[in-house]
Amino acid sequence: MSDASPLEDRSSEIDNDNQFIQQLPFLDADDEDFDTVGARISFHENEWYSAHRCWGLMAGTVMRRERRQRAGTKFGNLQGFLDLPLDLILEVFGHLHPLDVYHLSQTAKALRNIVLARNARSLWKTVYERHPDVPQCPPHMSEPAWTTLIFISTVCEVVSSQIKVTITLHILHLSVHRSVESISYVLKNPPEGSDPAPFANDHIVWTFLPFSCQRGDYLPWTVSTEDQEHWYNSRDVEAMANTVARFEQDIVEGRPGAEEDFERFKDSTKEALALWHTDECIIWSNKALEDASDEHEDRSQDILHRMNERLEDLGYSDKDIFEYDLHGVPKTENVRRLTRRAWRAIRPRLEAQVTARHDERLRAEHEAFMAGRKKIIEHAYHEYKKTLQPSTWKQFPHHTELFAYDEFSDLLNLPSDFDLTVPMCSGAFEKLPGYLVQRRERQLLELVGMLPDTDISADDSLATMAHLALCTSIFTCIGCAASGDADRNHAFGWEDVSAHNWCPRDDVSPGRWLFSAVGSRVAASLARFLDLDPRQTSTTDMDQIDARFLCAKCPMEPYRGVYGRKVFTWRECVIHAIQMQSGAAHHTHSWHLLTPVTTAWIKRHEDIHPSPVEKAWSCNHCSLHVGDFVTRKDAQCHVKNIHSVNIAIENIDFFYHNTPTHEPRRPVGLAQHPSAEYRCGRCPDLGFRLFIRERLDQHLLDKHGIENPVDDEDVVKVPHILKTSTPE
Template sequence: MSKRKGIQKTAKVITGGEGQRAAKGLKRSASAELDLPTKRAKTSEASLAKLAASQKSLSMFVDMPLDVLTEIFTLLSPRDLVNLSRTSLMFCRTLCHRNSNIIWKTSRIRESEDTPACPEDMSERDYTILLFTTTCTHCGANNVKEADFYLRRRLCKGCKKSCLVHVYNETMYAHMDLVPQTNRSWTRSLSSRYLWKPEIEEMSKQIKLLETNVKKGQNGARKALEDFKSSRNMIVKGIYASARELFSWQQRMMEAQKGLTQDAVRDRLKEIERRFRDLGYLEDDFPREMHKKKFMRQSAPLTDRAWQVIRQSLEPELLANKTKRLAIEFLAIQARRRDIVEKLYAQYRITLFSSQWENLPVLFNICRLEPIRHLIDADRSVTVTEADLAPCMDNLPETLSKAIEGVKERLRNHVLTRMAHGSVTQSEEFKELQLAMISFQCASCRHLVFSFNELKVHACTPPDQGVSRTIVACYRTAPIQPDTEFPYTFMFCADGVPILQKLIQAVGLDHQTATAMQMDERDFRFRCRQCMEAESGNRDDPRYSEVAYSWKTMTYHVISSHEDVMKLDKFLGFEEVPARYIPVIRRKEAQEASRIDIWNRWACTRCTKYMVGQYGTYHEDVRKHVVKVHKIKKPQIGVHMAQLPGRSSGYIGTPYNPKDAQISEINQ
């Protein structure tokens, strides 16, 4: 028998599309063995040498005993057996022979012990291929995860669309009961029935041939037709019976494989995380969506090449996250160092009279003074203790005095560059920055500050830090980039000079010599004519109200609300609030002062309990503490308890209704 006839005989053993592909491959192999004339390819000595080195000889297997080959084959996995049967004609003949069924069966059982027995309508080889390969039986497409055991095929979506016929009724095709039907289409619906088009067409041809023989009156033709239909009915019933068991087995295998895949993905992720940790990254540095990336959720083992790709993709974001984490950790380190300063500062404050507290800078300011600032901002590797900061606090009076003189010098020079030189700038009040006509604006909160005493204890929340009860709370939780002194930058407010001059003259003082303290002692209240003119049409409204301002709040109001009319020199000015309205205004101011007590910090003058770590300690809490701990029945403000410098409540006026003031005057 020639090799061509041997190929044809071997191809008959292999059924379906698998057999067609195997036969084509074997024909190509046989053509090479028979040395059929083909067009000579262009080759070079280098390519021939490379080809010879890559080719492996299988001639040694020809002389091996069959029982040795069988023993070797039974140790292979089902997929390896399938691939081996497609490598050469010799292996195809050996593994496709009926005597090789034990090889396929042994390999199949070793792969999965609970595999159902091979159906009678399939060979062991075809059965193994159907169960354990993932190629489409019809077109050879890869990665077909589910087999259709009704049709005894593993079909891709494209083949299902092109070759499955939807059965709408029982009379659609003749002899439909002789071929298996399936409910597994290219959709997820399991409510419809489908036929494999090539199979029903082939069945129609066979039935037509048998019926033709019956019509011709051939002997035994009718019996052959009946026997064929009966055998086909039995085969279809057997297919249905075994298919249910096979579908259950396939579902179990897919779930098990899914679990193995998930475990493999999890192990791969752990390995990636371990390698990143070895590079110095922590779990907090990992991107939030890192595990969802496609190249991360793979079940294949992590190779060095894959690791390099993953590292190049993720490390920039990891590095950015690490930088942020280290910055946050450093803020916590700085906060702990500031806690030490706060403790030492409280011990220093308790040595002073409570009347001196109002002239002390807040903690935020103290922490920005050298050399305290240098220790707080020291590298994270440096351990800063109370012993390191104690000498700085011992020298605090000298440090404060030096810093204060430096700020005064800068501000005086700044005023002189914006203001004409004269007798005002030569006075002692100017040198100490106590003149009422000179105000400064904080570059952080934009509020006006009057006199150096107020500037020295100014505390505010920078605009990019949100709102906190005190600057201490803000400074503990957020990074702040301070400027020059205490630590804010104060600028001379030249726009406030003409307004302040008129206010000083209105209370009967000389604007060239009047100090902020003198203006506070006069304590006049003013109302804005510009606002009154704008609201003149609403004076008959019962809800009409006016706003009373102190000299400080009036200055801030004009600059912030009437800057446009000031530039046009159309500002109508202000006037003193009539005396009959003053009692009502005073009561409202007292109520407002009581309401905003939450912004103020109270402390005991006998201990440091409420000086450390307290953000907005209430007056009543401190009073109860003095009574209970220090056994003082009637605590006095300024003696047993005092207010600490804190955040300003702002520069707003006090609204009042003139009619309410008149009613109050009548009742009196």
């Protein structure tokens, strides 16, 4: 049997020039000149980063470009050169770089036959000796094969197909495409849960094989240190295992000299492994990538600088060019050199983009400039309000509405070289009362025009106000509805509409409010339910009655610790109906009116509204709280300490102002399953505390010692529902 190792077998195959020639990606053209062929095999700059795993190819690209830049001349007809003696041709080629010799083999058949012939081995050895910075060819490989491996690496040796990007494993002398990388390795110590290694860690096979720590997922590549995972070529492992098995079989069968042959094989294989390039190739590749990246960055920066200069020559400012950010243009536009042709191709798109950024910048600067002026007018608006009675603030619009009035619009549109100040706004605010009168009349006409079955003269202000004061005059703010603020977008009559000043509005045209037909219909039914005429009942009348209702269409559910329904005011009933109008159960509406006793009990348990802790209170004697409202307690303390009012009266000394942070009242839940409809007859009043029957019996036993309570004497039943409306 032969004692040749599988490594030597594979090397001898690679060393065969004829086989190597068949493996190279040769061109079929016979007479292509160097520039034409070079253009076909050149590595595109915009593929550098996608090919960062083929570091040897990076190095080849850098060296090739440097030499092409230094050459600067073109070959014409090669026939005159090829007529020279072969020794002289080889002598000339001996002064080239190994990569240049490889490129000669890719240009024309005549040159390929010269540099890849068997008698050209001395040429390859010479060029490698003259370039000691390049990793030298190991003894078991041919120089052409080694050059292809470290510089080109376009052929995947696993699937034998030409692919642009492969991973060059220098220590294993193998080129593998990333898609088949995982099936090309054998791991000596596989992680838990993966396929086991073919041999134990101490098996002799591992000592005869080169291993790599070089993986495509880890950049830069690391050297082959002992404390890292070892990866082996799966083909080498299989071949070496077969070779070792044959030696061991010969020893077992007692073949003469088998043990000596095995020892010689081990010595020769380990000696050959010692000559393989290991960390030297990886370090060289890392340096090549660094040089290639630096060159690519320098070239890109040069292209960017030249593009900036040309755009500046066209009149574009640095700001506009910076806003566009040209860094991605060379790659996306495939610009390797900014020639006149390349500039003509990309200039229209660049100018369009830079112009768009120019317009965006000017628009943003103008918006910022206008925002600053609007802030000044807003500040002047606050100063103006300080001169007015604080209780009138709620009648003034949101500051954004001022910008639609002519005087304030003129202030906004003053020339940019004018510095707008608060005192300059005084003239506009002198005309504000007139604008507000017009605003009031415009809103009244708009609202009345939306009311159904209404024929009121525009001059009849009393009839207009009376009609808008009716409980059926329900309107919805379009702005609040669009923002999703369902609890605060409904206005009950003119008083609510005039005080609705928290919505930004930049125009004064109609269309801010919508009449709520559902709300109006429900308000009318509630008025009739209370034995009132909705055609004459105002919102004030309904507020004074202050009845409490349950929605008969809503199911009972857990709410605030009880199982029952929410208790609503009449306004909350209207809002609830509007919100639930899309539900199948609320196509019609029906209400339970609570009895006076239950209503009184409910009111004792309701939260104070408006909330005293909400920062929406203000002093009515001074302008301290304009735009900066406080809690009720703070407002009372301010009135007492600053204005010497010992007993502050709400709406006279201080008042509540609806703010953008205004929160709706939180309803009380009425227990209905089981129903809490009993009170203790032995406890006078007892805070109108209501019990379910079992708890009341326990209360009478614990507090009054009554074991057998008597109805209507010890136990007083309190009915909750006075009457129920007919569904409408």
